[in-house]
Structures are given as structure tokens and as C-alpha cells.
Amino acid sequence: MGQINKYSSRIVATVVSNKRVGQYHQILLNVGEMVNNCKPGNFVAIKVGGENAKMILRRAFAISRVSMTGPYGGSMELIVAPFGQGSKWLCSQIEGSSIDLIAPLGTAFGIPTEPVRALLVGGGYGSAPLFGLAEVLKNRGCRVDMYLGASTGGKIYAPMEGKRSVNVLRIYTEDGSMGERGRVTEPIPGLIADGLVDVIYSCGPMPMLQAISEIVAGSDVVHQCAVEESMACGVGICMTCVLPVSDSDGHVAMKRSCIDGPVMDGAHVLWDLVGKVPEVHP
Amino acid sequence: MGQINKYSSRIVATVVSNKRVGQYHQILLNVGEMVNNCKPGNFVAIKVGGENAKMILRRAFAISRVSMTGPYGGSMELIVAPFGQGSKWLCSQIEGSSIDLIAPLGTAFGIPTEPVRALLVGGGYGSAPLFGLAEVLKNRGCRVDMYLGASTGGKIYAPMEGKRSVNVLRIYTEDGSMGERGRVTEPIPGLIADGLVDVIYSCGPMPMLQAISEIVAGSDVVHQCAVEESMACGVGICMTCVLPVSDSDGHVAMKRSCIDGPVMDGAHVLWDLVGKVPEVHP
Amino acid sequence: MIDLSTTLGNAWFPSPLFTASGCASSGKELAQFIDLREIGAVVTKSVMSKARYGRPTPRMAETPSGMINSIGLQGPGIDEFLTHDLPWLVSQRARVIVSIAGETVEEYATLARKVRSAPGISALEVNISCPNVENRGLVFACDPDASRRVIDGVRKTLGGELPIIAKLSPDVTDLVSIAKGVVDAGADGLALINTVLSMVINLDTMRPHLGGKTGGLSGPAIRPIAVRAIYQVHEALPTVPILGMGGVASGRDALELILAGAKGVSVGTASFGDPAAIISIQNELKELLKIRGFTSVAQAVGFAHRPNEIEGA
Amino acid sequence: MIDLSTTLGNAWFPSPLFTASGCASSGKELAQFIDLREIGAVVTKSVMSKARYGRPTPRMAETPSGMINSIGLQGPGIDEFLTHDLPWLVSQRARVIVSIAGETVEEYATLARKVRSAPGISALEVNISCPNVENRGLVFACDPDASRRVIDGVRKTLGGELPIIAKLSPDVTDLVSIAKGVVDAGADGLALINTVLSMVINLDTMRPHLGGKTGGLSGPAIRPIAVRAIYQVHEALPTVPILGMGGVASGRDALELILAGAKGVSVGTASFGDPAAIISIQNELKELLKIRGFTSVAQAVGFAHRPNEIEGA
Numbered sequence A, B: 001m002g003q004i005n006k007y008s009s010r011i012v013a014t015v016v017s018n019k020r021v022g023q024y025h026q027i028l029l030n031v032g033e034m035v036n037n038c039k040p041g042n043f044v045a046i047k048v049g050g051e052n053a054k055m056i057l058r059r060a061f062a063i064s065r066v067s068m069t070g071p072y073g074g075s076m077e078l079i080v081a082p083f084g085q086g087s088k089w090l091c092s093q094i095e096g097s098s099i100d101l102i103a104p105l106g107t108a109f110g111i112p113t114e115p116v117r118a119l120l121v122g123g124g125y126g127s128a129p130l131f132g133l134a135e136v137l138k139n140r141g142c143r144v145d146m147y148l149g150a151s152t153g154g155k156i157y158a159p160m161e162g163k164r165s166v167n168v169l170r171i172y173t174e175d176g177s178m179g180e181r182g183r184v185t186e187p188i189p190g191l192i193a194d195g196l197v198d199v200i201y202s203c204g205p206m207p208m209l210q211a212i213s214e215i216v217a218g219s220d221v222v223h224q225c226a227v228e229e230s231m232a233c234g235v236g237i238c239m240t241c242v243l244p245v246s247d248s249d250g251h252v253a254m255k256r257s258c259i260d261g262p263v264m265d266g267a268h269v270l271w272d273l274v275g276k277v278p279e280v281h282p
Numbered sequence C, D: 001m002i003d004l005s006t007t008l009g010n011a012w013f014p015s016p017l018f019t020a021s022g023c024a025s026s027g028k029e030l031a032q033f034i035d036l037r038e039i040g041a042v043v044t045k046s047v048m049s050k051a052r053y054g055r056p057t058p059r060m061a062e063t064p065s066g067m068i069n070s071i072g073l074q075g076p077g078i079d080e081f082l083t084h085d086l087p088w089l090v091s092q093r094a095r096v097i098v099s100i101a102g103e104t105v106e107e108y109a110t111l112a113r114k115v116r117s118a119p120g121i122s123a124l125e126v127n128i129s130c131p132n133v134e135n136r137g138l139v140f141a142c143d144p145d146a147s148r149r150v151i152d153g154v155r156k157t158l159g160g161e162l163p164i165i166a167k168l169s170p171d172v173t174d175l176v177s178i179a180k181g182v183v184d185a186g187a188d189g190l191a192l193i194n195t196v197l198s199m200v201i202n203l204d205t206m207r208p209h210l211g212g213k214t215g216g217l218s219g220p221a222i223r224p225i226a227v228r229a230i231y232q233v234h235e236a237l238p239t240v241p242i243l244g245m246g247g248v249a250s251g252r253d254a255l256e257l258i259l260a261g262a263k264g265v266s267v268g269t270a271s272f273g274d275p276a277a278i279i280s281i282q283n284e285l286k287e288l289l290k291i292r293g294f295t296s297v298a299q300a301v302g303f304a305h306r307p308n309e310i311e312g313a
């Protein structure tokens, strides 16, 4: 029918496996045919809490990877931080549990038509969708570097098998407990100055995305970031998830991060206005 | 401390087994020492729906039987009809699940000091506490007859092992699908007229309890009934579960069926005023 | 066969289930999940004269069996709405109830004038739960006099064709008198209830969680308030059609509102949990009506007000 | 060490956690589950001049994350209460806030006179969410003038010792003006909020489920309404102590009400789900205050109103 949510559908998936990886849970779901429509950057909206739950809203999770083959048919991987009541419930679901989900939702990372030098920057569980993306980019002949950051080592998500598609993987932790001590954004200005990067793909906390946008500003580097705003519906009907975004002629609009995002052009997001209302007229 | 709820405590019990019996679930809980304080007629208040539940009130269930010995230590049996969301949740709890409960609550059936001829009348799952009661009465040398009724055979709860303590067990169903066709109350006037019964113990739907009270009225037969009013707290603090009861000098009080019941003297309950407010002054 | 059709004033709908204003955006977003022709009507997000950014984020917080929101009527403005959103809905052959909102009595009248000439609209919902800039920001729906003046202005501008449904706020001492006032002023029906003014404090920042500080509570948590409001108003004004809403998430809930007196039921927050909720609710409602021996929705409207049959007679 | 003590007017309490009126009966029933001396105070069920049967059953229905009740102030009457219930609480060394309710301004004053001479009371809660028989059954708390007159009468009869806490209903258009009115009339503090007027229809009988038809909604469902009410009133009257309540079921919830402006927090419906809830809530609150670097409850009261520190400064 319409274009919005074009390939989305609601299904009941089965938990194939649920493993703890550092401070996260790696959850594999059997979703069947749906995987054919999932692209890196898309997300899934999951009903949490079971039948009698007092939680009424779905929770959004980035689709970390999908696989069409494998012993279970089409499967989808999520990386979930047990944070509040919804994510804790999801992390407690054992093999064989049924999960009500809607996917794929939202925009996907844009894939360049020519081989480029891509830098993938992930913060915390934000690295999840970057491994699937790395694979696609690698197949297009891109050079793929990945920099991951977190406050501490347990919050770095970097699975062994994911590293295959990456040329260089560097890890930064604020407490120095894994990789180098410092913020993942610190080396980026140098890379840009040295002309070593054409496109940055980022996913992680909003301040990280903003910092990258500021670093990139004025350069030729394209910055595609996956934003994370609080979402009530995930399908574009509630208007809770908006961000101020400017279009080419400088007009500012409050865009829904669930359907006009989560992947957005970092240069268009008005980061200083996030959580505020533009003073100009709409 | 006080006398009210004297032996009650809150514990987390484990489901030892959960079997379907006709239209009911027979649920065995490991409750430890608590069984020493449980008497026939007492009930248990169970938290339903799990951690994130939108249900905020406990559900009351008659304690069907307790056992101090057995492979699990102290255990308590419940007979649960999967009716609405709370009872369905309880019936779906598998072996090993944890159940948050408060017990024992409420009054117990009065046990005569001398051997009497007792008639136990149960409607639907109301038969549950009668088997434990039958055992106690039998041990006191009473003659114990049990009449069970329900709309249909699947709603009769009458376990094999329970029959051991009973002299005569008769079953009545309205559709004639089990035992005799008719209502369980129909034979009672005859028994009373023939002088075959000293005490009636009853548990079941309120109209059944009322009918028995009316049959007994004017005779010497004592009628102890376990009432079932909608309860919010089960411990006497909310005043939702009240029934109009008259004391010896005819004074009417709205008594709480959770602490002044569930077992009450049928002759004192003003059945016609249930669901109404007495016109006399309190 | 259950006849699900219903009317609100002179507007006819094949089903009593409607989207709720602000909970279906402009309709397009839902079309992937449901066939818009299958439901009673799409009630559009309240539209104002001019485009608006709305309130700052965060705009929502989940609460026990509910949520609070402060969207602040973000929208494209009436002209854009009439040139783009409405024609799309009409092209889909969806029935449409347009919801309007204003900051002055004058703005409502202007909106009504623009809507009057637009084709394909079944009814006009007038959301008066907005701050009145001419009266210290006091919400119109909380002020009997301002409520009446808004509806009066809309009625006069609109002429006599399109039914006007006045959407009221439950945050008032005397809902019935507000309802009577707007009906006297020309409303053909009432929409009950809008969200309940609420707040959540964020325990990390220790400040109000929403950018707009307060927000409106919706979802199953408020259903008992909605049922009471509908029951009270239907009792006082039995001939005025009510579009009921507030926490409807199942056929059972829809039936509860209908028994209380609603001729139509809007599904809002439940669509956030399941974009096809309205269709399941419609199917469940049909089943529940059948089990109870009703052959039409109309028979069930306000049933809870009828005296019980004499027992044992 | 966290200093949990708090004050309401000139009354001091070792903890900010109180039972809620009508949710702890006369206190005896809870004593098996909690040590009554460990909590701030027992707030007794609202007592009237004469014994009352209350409303017909059913008196309650569970709702999503809440319940509705219509008990109708069943109770023994003030004389019986003062001779039996109160002395028992005093003998247990529990602190006691006595809640009174009346049908006329005169009845409230009579109750105040009787309470005045009773020993062992920390404060008087005046529940004005009762129908005023002298004014078409309009609830006192919904009528600014009647609210003021009740408190004025109580204040004059009681003299100046015992703090008066006026308990308000959220079912009003302008809560702040009601609050100001009762404070002007002599209330030393405010209790916010009483239950929200609601209804549930029984889908089997298809009639209102409660014997009293409407009932009051309580429990977590209404917490966002309570937080808003407390925040609004504290903002308007920052020096007036508030006893907050409405849906508190955890330490997190208690802290939310405190940050909004409550100096004390009553636990009502949560005690039905767990008779020892108030003790767990007290322990959790202590922990949450500690994690946030507070050394006393007093520091947290109304914190949500303070301006954010300038970022990055």
C-alpha cells in the first residue's frame, strides 16, 4: 500500500538462543522470510513483559545481523543491554520463548555505489548493526575500519566473527579496561585531516553522534548516523520520537526518527536543538 | 502481636506439581513449616501475573489439603478453576515456578468435640477444602457423608484418595453427565427430616450456601459455610469483602469475610441482604 | 450476522471503531498494517491554522498500564493538511473525521471555514483541550463559557451539514455541565475522553521527564475514568451521540464503553502497541456482541443504564 | 546515615512513610505483618459521627494497574473509634493521624471537638471528598467554598495545637485554587490525592459492577495524576507541607512523589497486594536517597522544582 513501513510486518518469532556477551545479551530469533527485507540500520519493535504486562509500549532494538541460511532458516540477531523492565524481560527469555515483533522498521544505512574508505564508529551496544553493515560494505569493495568505544570493557560488543569483514578494529574505553584509554571520537579528526576516510557510519549515544557531526562539519566526509530517540509506536503514528532536521534550503522540520530515521544524515540534524523547539517558524 | 491474621506469613513457595483434573488444576506447593498452622477452611492469598503484571491484587484460594510428610516436606494443595486472568496465570505455572503467597488466612471450620453425623456439601471447586475437613472429622469419629454438585461432570472435583475419609459420597450434576441429575441441595431436606445429620459443612457458590441455610432454618442442624466474596486484600484492611451478619441479639454488622470468614455460621448470615445495605441502623 | 454500523449525528459509519486523534498521524503510516476502509473512520491528528513544531522532546514516558505524552500538536497546518493528507485518505476511500484545534475562538472558526469546503469528510471533531491564549492559557474544555463559544463559532461558520463532535477533557469538576453547554451551542456529538493531565519525574535527572513538564495520561490505566465519564454524560444527555475513548485495547474494553453509552469507540494508545489493534478489537467486539445475543451495536449502546429485569419474575 | 524524619506542620515523624486512610483499617490487622512503630504514622480509616454500614457489595473491581472501590465509609463511628481503636494504636506506641469525614460542615466540627480531647494523636486528616448532604450531594472537595467552610469549622473547634491536613480530590478543574482556599481557612498541610472517580461495567451482568455504581480509582494507574497534582500544588504553595499518595508501590515511586514536593508519602492500595509493602518501600527509599547523595528526606522534598545547574559550567 503506502510507502511508509513498506516491508514491515508483525510476526511471532521464536528465541533460538540467548547468550550473555559481556554486559549484553546476544539474542537470536527465528523470523523466517522477514530477513529478506532487513537492511543494516533497520530496527525491530518488540512487545515486552508477556501477556499480563503493565508495559504497553514496544521497545526498539537495532537489528544486529540477519542470516538467511543456517540451521533455523531466516534468523535475526539483537544485542540487548539489560537496562530497565522491558529489556530485562527480553534478556530473561529462554530458548523456545515466543517474541511478538514488528520489523523491519525505519531507514537503513546508505550503501555507496563505489568503493569508499568507510569508518564505522560504535558506542556501547551501538556497534551491533555495524558488523552487518561492515559485511555489506566489504562486499562492495570498501575499506572498512571500525572504532568502538564504551565507558568500560564489559560494554564493548565486538564478536570474533564480526571482525572478519573489518580491516582495522580499534577499541577505546574511558576507564582503559579494554583497548586504548579515551573516547572513540578522539582519533577521528586526525583521520579526516589525513584524508583517510570518505564516509563515517555511526551508531551509539546521541552525544557521540553529535561529537562526530561536529568533527565532520566543514569536511567532505559524509556522516550517516543511527539516532536513538524515545519511541512510543515505532511506526510513525505518535510523533514522540522527533528530531529537528534541516533540509537543503535551511527549512527546519521535526522529523520522526522511527520512519525518517533511525539512520539520518548527521549534517542535517540540528544537534543543539535536540530536546528544544526551534525558534524559527516551521 | 495482634490476634487478627495471627499465624499468617508471606512466603515464596515452589510449585511441586500442577495437574489437570477435569476442568480444574490441582496445584501442589511446597510451603514448609507453614502447614502446621493451616486448618480446613483457611485460605491462601496468591500474587498473580509475575513481576511486570498489571494485576495488583492477590487472588484467594481455599487450601484444599496440607501434608506435613511426603517427599517435599510441608506441602499445600489448591484446586484452581482457570477462570479469568489471575487464575489462568496460576494454572499455567509449571513445576519449579515460584509463587508468592500469604497463608493461612481466615477462619477455619469448627470441629465438634464429640462424634457427630456430618454432611459435607460442595459446589464446583468448593469441594476442595472438604476432603481435608473430612479427614479431620473422621479422625474424631464422626460419620462423614459428602454430597458434591456442579452444572456438569467436568466441574466435579472428587479425587480418589479423598474418598477414603468419607462414608458416603454422592454426586449431582445439573446436566446428569455424572452421578445423579439434579441439584446437590435437593436431598438435604429429606436427610434432615429423617434426623440423619447434625452438622452441615458447605463450600461453594453463594446461592448454594443460601439454599442450605434456608433448608436448615428451624431445625437443630448447625450449618457452617465457607463464603466467597470478592476480596481486595484478604487480610482485613480494605473492607471490600463484607457480608451482613446478625449477632445473637439481632444486631446487624457488615463483617469481613476474610477475617471473620470465610467460614461463618450460615444461620447468622443475612442472605437476602447480601449485596444490599441493611435498612436498620448499624 | 451482527450489524456493526453506527451513526454520529447524520454521519453513518460501517463500524463503531475509529482511530483516535493523534494516534494515527495522517493515516498513511497505518495503511501497511490495516485496510483503512475496514474501520469506522480515521480521526486525524488535531490540525491548527499554522504549521507547528510542537513541544520539546522527550515527549513521552511509559507509566503502569499507560503512558503520558506531550506532543504539543505538531503538525503541518490546515492548508497543507487539506491539500495533501486529506486527499490521500479520500483517495483510499477511508472515511474521515477531521480534528481541529485552536488557540483562540477565532482560530477554531477559521479552521471550520476551511474544512467546510473540503470534500470527503464525515464529521468534524473539535478538540477543545487546548490552552486558550486569550485567557491565561486556561484550557478551553475546562471553562464552560469558552467551550460554548468555541462550538458556537464553529457551528455558525460550518453551517448545518457536517456533524460537530466536541472533544472534552476529563480534568473538570463538572463534566456534565460542560457537555450540556457545548450541546446547547450546537455540538451534534461528544468525544470523551481526552487524556488526563499528569506528570512523571525522571529519577536520574530528578526533574520532570517530559520536555513540556506535564503531559496527558492515556492507555488502559484511564479506562475506568473514561467509562465513568461516558456513563455520566449519557445518563444526563441520553440522545446525544458519544464517541468514547480511553484505554481501549480489546473487544471487551470497546464493549464496556458501548454499554456505558458510546455509539463509537476510538482506539488510541493501543495502536502504539499494535498498529493493527483496531482490527482485532473490531473482530473481538463482534464476537462478544454475538455471545450476548445482540444483533447490532445499536442495541448495546447505553445498555448498562437500563434497569435490571425483575429477578425471579 | 540517611535522616528519614519529616514534619507535617508541627508534628514530627521518624519516617516519611504513612499508611493511607482506608487502606490499613484500624491498624490491628497489619500488626502481624509490620511493626507499626517503624513507619511514620498510621493514618486511620476516615471516621464519621455515627456508625455506618457503607455501600452495598461488590465494593471493588480490579482494573489495569489499579482498582476501583466504593466502601462508603463503613465504620464504627467516632465514639467507638475513640474508645477502642485509637487507644489500641496508642498502646502499641504507633504514631496516629486520625482521618475524619462528614456529611455537613457541622459534622466535621463535631468530630474535631471529639478528637481534640483524645490523647496520642499526631495530626488530623480531614477527608473532604465526601458528598455534602446540604448541597445536592456535591462533594465538599469539589466546591471551593464548601471546602473552606469545612476547614474553617474544624480549625475553630480544634484550637491551635493539632496540625490539620486537608485531603483533596483530584476530580476538580482547578486544584490549586481549592488548595489555597483550605490553607487560607486554616489547614496546616494538604493530603493529595484521593481516588479518581471511575466506573467498571461488568460484562456478564452488563451493568455497573460496583454496588455503588461509581467508585474511586487507586493504585499505580493514577500515580502520574498524583505526581502532577503534588507538583502543581507545591509550585503554587511551596511552604505548605504535602502528604502525597496515589499509586506508590516501591521506593522509586515514593521518591518520585517526594521530588515533586511531598514531605510524607502514604501507601494505600499497594498494601492490599503486600501487607508489608510500606516497609519494603521505606527500605528502598533509603537506598535510593543514598545513591543520589542525599543525607535526608528533607533535601529531596520538591527537588524537581529546582532549576537545573547550568550545563558544562
Ligand SMILES: Cc1cc2nc3c(=O)[nH]c(=O)nc-3n(C[C@H](O)[C@H](O)[C@H](O)COP(=O)(O)OP(=O)(O)OC[C@H]3O[C@@H](n4cnc5c(N)ncnc54)[C@H](O)[C@@H]3O)c2cc1C
Pocket (backbone or CB within 6 Å): A043, A057, A058, A059, A060, A061, A062, A063, A078, A079, A080, A081, A082, A083, A084, A085, A086, A087, A088, A125, A128, A227, A228, A229, A230, A231, A232, A262, C061, C062
Ligand atoms: C532505534 C532504536 C534502537 C535501539 N537499539 C537498541 C539495541 O540494539 N540494544 C539495546 O539494548 N537497546 C536499544 N535501544 C533502546 C531500547 O529500545 C530500550 O529503550 C531500552 O532497552 C530500555 O528499555 P527498558 O524497557 O529496559 O527500560 P524502561 O526504563 O522500562 O523504558 C521505559 C521507556 O523509556 C524508553 N527508553 C528508555 N531508555 C531509552 C533510550 N536510551 N533510548 C530510547 N528510549 C528509551 C523505553 O523505550 C520505554 O518506552 C534502541 C532504541 C531505539 C529507539
Ligand SMILES: Cc1cc2nc3c(=O)[nH]c(=O)nc-3n(C[C@H](O)[C@H](O)[C@H](O)COP(=O)(O)OP(=O)(O)OC[C@H]3O[C@@H](n4cnc5c(N)ncnc54)[C@H](O)[C@@H]3O)c2cc1C
Pocket (backbone or CB within 6 Å): B043, B057, B058, B059, B060, B061, B062, B063, B078, B079, B080, B081, B082, B083, B084, B085, B086, B087, B088, B125, B128, B227, B228, B229, B230, B231, B232, B262, D061, D062
Ligand atoms: C475465600 C475464597 C476462596 C476461593 N477459593 C477458590 C478455589 O479454591 N479455587 C478457585 O478456583 N477459586 C477460588 N476462589 C476464587 C478466586 O479467588 C478468584 O476470584 C478466581 O480465580 C477468579 O480470579 P481471576 O483472576 O481468574 O479472574 P478475574 O476476572 O481476573 O478477577 C478479577 C477480580 O475479581 C475477583 N473475582 C472474580 N471472580 C470471583 C469470585 N467468584 N469470587 C470472588 N472474587 C472473584 C478476583 O478475585 C479479582 O480480584 C476463592 C475466592 C475466595 C474469596
Ligand SMILES: Cc1cc2nc3c(=O)[nH]c(=O)nc-3n(C[C@H](O)[C@H](O)[C@H](O)COP(=O)(O)O)c2cc1C
Pocket (backbone or CB within 6 Å): A238, A239, C020, C021, C022, C023, C045, C046, C069, C071, C073, C099, C127, C167, C193, C194, C195, C217, C218, C219, C220, C222, C245, C246, C247, C248, C266, C267, C268, C269, C270
Ligand atoms: C501521542 C498522543 C497524541 C494525541 N494527540 C491528540 C490530538 O492531536 N488531538 C486530540 O483530540 N487528542 C489527542 N490525543 C488523545 C487521544 O485522541 C485520546 O483521546 C486519548 O489518548 C485516550 O485514548 P487512548 O487511551 O485509547 O489513547 C493524543 C493521545 C496520544 C497518546
Ligand SMILES: Cc1cc2nc3c(=O)[nH]c(=O)nc-3n(C[C@H](O)[C@H](O)[C@H](O)COP(=O)(O)O)c2cc1C
Pocket (backbone or CB within 6 Å): B238, B239, D020, D021, D022, D023, D045, D046, D069, D071, D073, D099, D127, D167, D193, D194, D195, D217, D218, D219, D220, D222, D245, D246, D247, D248, D266, D267, D268, D269, D270
Ligand atoms: C479501599 C479503599 C478505601 C479508602 N478509604 C478512604 C477513606 O476512608 N478516607 C480517605 O481519605 N481515603 C480513602 N481512600 C483513598 C486512599 O487513602 C488514597 O488516597 C488513594 O487510594 C490513593 O492512594 P493509593 O493509590 O496508594 O491507594 C481509600 C482507598 C481505597 C483503595
Ligand code: FES
Pocket (backbone or CB within 6 Å): A230, A231, A232, A233, A234, A235, A236, A237, A238, A239, A240, A241, A242, A256, A257, A258, A259
Ligand atoms: S515512535 Fe511513534 S512516530 Fe516515531
Ligand code: FES
Pocket (backbone or CB within 6 Å): B230, B231, B232, B233, B234, B235, B236, B237, B238, B239, B240, B241, B242, B256, B257, B258, B259
Ligand atoms: S478482603 Fe480486604 S477486608 Fe477482606
